[in-house]
Amino acid sequence: MAAIELNSEKTTDFNHSIASLRDAQIFNHSQRFIQGWYWAIPSRELKPGQVKPITLLGRKIAIYRGEAGKVFAVDAYCPHMGAHLAEGKVEGNGLRCFFHNWKFDADGICVDSPCLGKPVSVTIKTWPTAEKYGMIWVWTGEEAQQPIPFVPELKEDSCDVMLAARFEKNCHPNVVMINAIDAHHFNTVHNLPVDIVFQKKELPENAITFSNITRGGDDSWFVKLIRPLYQNEVTYKMCYWYGSIGTVTLGPDFFHFHIMFALRLTETGKTEGQTLLLTQKRPGLWGWIFNRFVLWITWIVGNYFAKGDTQIFQTIKFDFKTPTKADKSIIEFIDHLEGQTALTWETWQAVER
Incomplete structure (x- = not known):
């Protein structure tokens, strides 16, 4: 691993993070993911009385x-003969298997087996669900311990939401996530003539935020153009949940745009993602019309940044052998990720450390 030059007072913490990188058991692992909330399907795709x-x-x-x-x-399969329960039908808050008509209630308990005249003493595994931002979310552990991921700036607000593009990337969700805190790529890929340094802050709900400190660019016409819109730093903030869901907040002091990238691991170790555009709900008809305009602008902003990175994600074979000082935020992200509860692909069993 290449040598890294750092100020002496920061060397100890950074070396600790480098050690975590070498010993990483979760980051970019094709069979492991963090316990948490993951998106299932858009709410509009599941009507009352429907099973999928x-x-x-x-x-x-x-x-x-x-x-x-x-x-x-x-869990999909009936404990009797393994019929897929999505072939069955919804009754009240329960689900009846198509094959032999066994019915399971909302807690997964068999409450009716017509051919036997009484319920069988079996259950199916249930998983916590929630709905927010127009999406259905599933908690991958026994009991939900945290809220649905949110934009810190909008935590107390109701939001208007637009579901934007669903996408696939040819790399692990963790690799997609770190792109937004890869400080140097803003210069090389997006041609922004500034130096960006990120400051991290860990939240209690298994989340971590990175806020930028922007330096330089005083000779750039672009920086001179936007500088009057910012009293202090140019706003660009990331908040990560479970290493697979990220929110972006950016924009001038008087107005911020918010984007959520909800990612999940696929069976090939790649990424399937859903983009959500968010803004604070505003009252009345004019508030609704204004928010449609805001979400449209947010879509344009999100596409601008996503476009330049797409070709990288299609060909990258991620191998982080030579971290540098500019990669400090990425290493902090990996260190944070490694401290969370990890589950195994398909079984959802906790990974023993």
């Missing part, structure tokens, strides 16, 4: 919306 099959992080699941509107997620 999904594969989430290698696990086959039947996801259904009860007749009262609540969403439930259960």
Whole structure:
């Protein structure tokens, strides 16, 4: 690994992070992911009384919306003969298997088996679900311990949301995430004539934020043009959840744009993602119209940054052998990731350390 030059007072912490990088057991691992909330399908794609099959992080699941509107997620296969429960039908808040008509309630307990005249003492595994930002989310652990990922600046606000592009990347979600805090690539890929240094802050809900300190660029016409819009630093903030969901906040002092990239690991170790555009909900008809304009501008901003990186993600074979001082935020991200609860692909069993 290449030598790294640092100020003496920062050397100890950075060397600790380098050691974590060498010993990484989760980052960029094709069979491991962090326990947390992951997007399943858009809410609009699941109507009351409807059940659908999904594969989430290698696990086959039947996801259904009860007749009262609540969403439930259960392991896909009936414990009797293994019929896929998405072939069945929703009754109330329960799900009845198509093959032999066994019915399971919202807690996965068998409450009816017509051919036997009484319920069988079996259960199916259920998973916590939630709906937010127009998406259905599934918690991959036993009991949800954290809120749905959010933009820190919008934590207390109701939001208007637009679902933008769904996409695939030819690399692990962790690699896609670190791109937004790769300080040097803003110069090389996006031609921004500034030096960006990120400051991290860990949140209690398994999240970490990176805020920029922008330096230089005083000779650039672009920097001179936008500088009056900022009293202090140019706003650019990232918030990461579970190493696979990232929110971006950027824009001038008087108005910020917000984007969420919800990613999940595929069976080939690659990335499937959904882009969500968010803005604070504003009252009335004019508020609704204004927000449509804001979300459209947000879409343009997001596309600008995503476009330049797409070709890299299609060909990259990530191998972080020579970290430099400019990669400090990436190493901090990896260090944060390695401290979280990791699960194994398909089984969703905790990884023993």
